[in-house]
Amino acid sequence: MPHGDKNRPDNDAQLPDSPATWSGDLYLTLLETADVGIITIDQDRKILFWNNWMEKASGQKTASVTGKTLADVFGDAIPTRLNNAIRDCLSLGMPAMISPSLNKSVLPLRPLPQFAEKFPQMQQSIRIQPVRISPNVLLCSITVRDVTLAVQRDQLLRRQAAELAELVTKTRRSEDRTRAILQNTIDAILVASEDGTLEPLNARAQELCGPQGDPEIKNIIRFLLPDSGNNPPPKPPSDRLLTDLGTGVIEILACPANGHNIPLEVAISHFTAYGRYHYIITLRDISQRKRHEMEIQNTMQELENSNAELEQFAYAASHDLQEPLRMVSSYTQLLARRYRDKLDDTADEFIHYAVDGTRRMQRMIDDLLTLSRVGRHGKPFQSVALAGLFDAIEANLKRADAAPAGNIMRAPDLPVVVGDPSQLLQLFQNLVSNGLKYSNPEQAEVRISAREFDSFWRISVSDNGIGIDPQYHASIFEIFKRLHGYGEYAGTGIGLALCKKIVERHGGNIHVESAPDEGSTFHVDLPKDHSVL
Amino acid sequence: MIDLSDLERDTITELINIGVGRAAASLSEMVDQSVELTVPSISFVQRFSDANLIAAPSEVVSAVTQSFNGPFNGDALLVFPERRSLELVRRLLQVDVPLDSLSDLEQEALMEVGNIILNACLGSISNVLGHPINCSMPVFRKCETRDLMPDISPVHGLDEETTAPFLLILHVQFMLRENDIDGYVLFVMDLDSIQTLKQMVQRYLAHALS
Amino acid sequence: MSHPRSVLLVDDSKFARLLVKAFIESSFPGWSVDEAADASEAQIKADSQSYDYFIIDFNMPGKNGLELGADIRQQHPHAVVALLTANIQQDIQKKADLLGMDFIAKPPTQEKITAYFTGKESAHD
Numbered sequence: 001m002p003h004g005d006k007n008r009p010d011n012d013a014q015l016p017d018s019p020a021t022w023s024g025d026l027y028l029t030l031l032e033t034a035d036v037g038i039i040t041i042d043q044d045r046k047i048l049f050w051n052n053w054m055e056k057a058s059g060q061k062t063a064s065v066t067g068k069t070l071a072d073v074f075g076d077a078i079p080t081r082l083n084n085a086i087r088d089c090l091s092l093g094m095p096a097m098i099s100p101s102l103n104k105s106v107l108p109l110r111p112l113p114q115f116a117e118k119f120p121q122m123q124q125s126i127r128i129q130p131v132r133i134s135p136n137v138l139l140c141s142i143t144v145r146d147v148t149l150a151v152q153r154d155q156l157l158r159r160q161a162a163e164l165a166e167l168v169t170k171t172r173r174s175e176d177r178t179r180a181i182l183q184n185t186i187d188a189i190l191v192a193s194e195d196g197t198l199e200p201l202n203a204r205a206q207e208l209c210g211p212q213g214d215p216e217i218k219n220i221i222r223f224l225l226p227d228s229g230n231n232p233p234p235k236p237p238s239d240r241l242l243t244d245l246g247t248g249v250i251e252i253l254a255c256p257a258n259g260h261n262i263p264l265e266v267a268i269s270h271f272t273a274y275g276r277y278h279y280i281i282t283l284r285d286i287s288q289r290k291r292h293e294m295e296i297q298n299t300m301q302e303l304e305n306s307n308a309e310l311e312q313f314a315y316a317a318s319h320d321l322q323e324p325l326r327m328v329s330s331y332t333q334l335l336a337r338r339y340r341d342k343l344d345d346t347a348d349e350f351i352h353y354a355v356d357g358t359r360r361m362q363r364m365i366d367d368l369l370t371l372s373r374v375g376r377h378g379k380p381f382q383s384v385a386l387a388g389l390f391d392a393i394e395a396n397l398k399r400a401d402a403a404p405a406g407n408i409m410r411a412p413d414l415p416v417v418v419g420d421p422s423q424l425l426q427l428f429q430n431l432v433s434n435g436l437k438y439s440n441p442e443q444a445e446v447r448i449s450a451r452e453f454d455s456f457w458r459i460s461v462s463d464n465g466i467g468i469d470p471q472y473h474a475s476i477f478e479i480f481k482r483l484h485g486y487g488e489y490a491g492t493g494i495g496l497a498l499c500k501k502i503v504e505r506h507g508g509n510i511h512v513e514s515a516p517d518e519g520s521t522f523h524v525d526l527p528k529d530h531s532v533l
Numbered sequence: 534m535i536d537l538s539d540l541e542r543d544t545i546t547e548l549i550n551i552g553v554g555r556a557a558a559s560l561s562e563m564v565d566q567s568v569e570l571t572v573p574s575i576s577f578v579q580r581f582s583d584a585n586l587i588a589a590p591s592e593v594v595s596a597v598t599q600s601f602n603g604p605f606n607g608d609a610l611l612v613f614p615e616r617r618s619l620e621l622v623r624r625l626l627q628v629d630v631p632l633d634s635l636s637d638l639e640q641e642a643l644m645e646v647g648n649i650i651l652n653a654c655l656g657s658i659s660n661v662l663g664h665p666i667n668c669s670m671p672v673f674r675k676c677e678t679r680d681l682m683p684d685i686s687p688v689h690g691l692d693e694e695t696t697a698p699f700l701l702i703l704h705v706q707f708m709l710r711e712n713d714i715d716g717y718v719l720f721v722m723d724l725d726s727i728q729t730l731k732q733m734v735q736r737y738l739a740h741a742l743s
Numbered sequence: 744m745s746h747p748r749s750v751l752l753v754d755d756s757k758f759a760r761l762l763v764k765a766f767i768e769s770s771f772p773g774w775s776v777d778e779a780a781d782a783s784e785a786q787i788k789a790d791s792q793s794y795d796y797f798i799i800d801f802n803m804p805g806k807n808g809l810e811l812g813a814d815i816r817q818q819h820p821h822a823v824v825a826l827l828t829a830n831i832q833q834d835i836q837k838k839a840d841l842l843g844m845d846f847i848a849k850p851p852t853q854e855k856i857t858a859y860f861t862g863k864e865s866a867h868d
């Protein structure tokens with residue numbers, strides 16, 4: 001501080017008496033130490049004063065700039081705007097200000113180190129003022145403020161404003177989208193707040209609750225909401241609540257002012273927003289579904305009726321046929337016993353056929369009766385160990401002399417299933433004897449195995465017999481369906497139909513895998529869980 | 534009552550016209566488009582609120598004011614409707630992100646614009662009359678139109694309160710068509726200053742026509 | 744100097760007309776100087792009499808100086824037309840140039856006016 005130092009008092013004795021004696025130095029010192037750049041220029045555009053701040057910011061010492069013009073000091077870097085302002089100040093006495101935004105660079109001054117990276121030059125706000133020293137002397141005072149920090153903040157503010165604007169746009173767009181989705185949802189959506197006010201959220205809800213809608217619907221919804229407060233709405237008329245409230249599925253009937261009644265399924269969910277509890281109520285039009293349900297129900301009823309009639313008929317027919325058949329059978333057998341070899345050969349042959357016919361007829365009627373009883377006289381289900389079941393089957397077959405020893409092979413770990421024991425016995429006995437029947441008696445083999453699936457057991461009965469052409473795989477389970485003449489293989493054509501009926505009563509499935517001459521495998525799938533039945 | 538002959542009145546108008554013409558040229562350079570000017574209108578009013586330029590007295594405006602004192606006193610104002618001043622700054626600074634209101638730096642930029650324009654006006658008058666005009670640094674204000682003047686109108690003695698001073702209001706409107714920006718320049722002078730100005734104009738006329 | 748010329752000054756400012764007229768008369772004695780306050784008055788005068796020079800202001804009520812200048816240039820191709828205006832924007836100067844008009848910036852001064860006409864006259868000779 002060259003100006004301030006030389007007159008600074010260095011001991012008490014030399015302290016000035018009054019401000020008047022040191023005021024000149026005071027002002028100079030103040031200008032020197034001011035935290036702004038101060039330059040004074042005279043009529044000839046020469047620099048008269050250049051304070052400490054300017055020295056630091058420009059790197060130019062006062063002594064080296066005094067008496068020079070700004071152009072001498074900075075060269076061509078001085079913009080026209082500054083030159084004109086100084087000119088107008090000195091010639092016309094016009095003050096001027098030069099802002100950092102309109103003038104990217106004015107004086108080539110160094111920024112503070114912390115800004116050096118982003119700003120090659122100090123950002124300046126400049127004031128130019130005429131200073132009249134005497135009527136004839138007009139000077140130009142230039143004040144330079146460092147506003148780099150403000151410029152940096154402005155840039156930051158602008159960037160943040162841009163980001164914010166983008167965010168707002170994005171949010172608005174996403175809100176619009178959500179609103180459009182909500183509006184265009186087919187279901188009616190409402191929201192209920194804690195105090196019970198119901199607000200329709202989309203067009204469909206507006207429609208239902210609006211003047212053309214159902215005036216009662218809001219009350220019904222309020223009744224359905226949990227904790228509707230101390231003042232629960234009255235229970236709606238029973239014809240408006242389609243389902244028992246205990247079942248979890250709520251269906252109500254809306255009766256709009258204009259148009260048909262609409263059955264609605266009500267779903268209620270909830271959320272908490274701003275510390276308050278809200279319910280979202282979704283109303284789905286289930287007219288279509290109700291119509292289908294009704295149709296299915298009707299069809300089922302018709303089917304049941306017709307099945308029952310059929311069983312009734314089969315039972316009645318077979319039962320009532322037995323009586324006359326027994327008579328025919330008894331008398332033909334009597335004929336056979338008494339008149340064998342007493343008439344001619346042809347008569348013997350005819351009697352034989354008659355006896356055989358009545359026997360077959362008897363078997364068919366028995367089978368038909370059994371078949372009709374599957375649905376009517378079924379026993380309650382219980383656990384049935386298949387190992388024991390097949391023991392019984394083998395014993396039965398041996399007794400009937402239908403199974404040579406050792407040709408029925410069982411897997412060791414047959415499971416315990418759930419079902420009607422006597423029907424299951426009938427089922428598997430039929431399958432095993434079929435397997436033996438349609439095979440070469442010399443080498444017939446039947447294998448029984450089981451495989452566990454998620455929800456059912458598959459019991460498979462395989463033989464090495466003549467096999468079945470795939471085209472017949474479905475039709476063999478129909479009643480009275482025979483693939484062969486009576487002479488080749490014995491049977492009534494009811495056996496597999498009976499098997500199918502038993503399996504169906506157990507909620508299972510039966511199908512066959514087979515090809516001619518490659519044996520057949522019958523798979524019986526029995527559900528593990530019978531709760532659905 | 535101010536006694537101005539047609540010629541004196543016409544002369545003052547023309548002086549301002551020349552000044553505003555220079556100012557428009559400066560503004561035109563800054564915004565890089567032509568500036569349309571209206572023919573200046575001069576009016577004398579008893580109160581600022583009498584001036585018909587405040588047809589919308591509650592409109593918020595941005596104003597840059599420079600006061601001048603000596604040889605005559607008064608205020609020169611550059612006025613933009615608030616929204617238009619934002620447009621102008623946007624155009625001048627070519628910023629991508631306009632903020633909702635003027636930032637400090639934008640305000641300073643607008644002050645510089647005002648300074649350039651008002652200096653051009655005042656400088657040219659001073660030039661023609663051959664007499665320097667002392668004027669202040671520009672001041673920026675945002676206010677309603679009706680509040681533009683009261684606190685900057687020259688203060689008069691208490692005894693003169695009953696006969697409020699006459700004000701001379703000179704109004705020039707300018708437009709930047711491309712950006713739909715318009716604003717106006719106002720010169721407001723009191724009775725004494727008008728008399729001084731009148732004398733200077735007479736002297737100038739006498740000299741020029743001699 | 745050459746023989747006397749006739750000039751029509753078109754300006755809504757009486758002051759401006761007065762000044763320019765005084766400047767012309769003091770530098771070029773014997774020239775005749777007529778005045779018009781707007782474009783329509785100027786048009787009437789130009790129709791009834793021929794002028795060597797038209798000095799036209801830009802900012803005027805009614806037709807502006809460029810519009811009037813264009814008409815005059817067409818009607819009186821031999822006359823010299825100058826735009827004398829305070830509106831010194833580049834745009835205006837360019838338009839004047841395209842119309843074949845001279846451009847004189849306000850304020851008018853004795854020196855400026857004298858120099859303009861002297862230059863024009865010497866180019867003629």
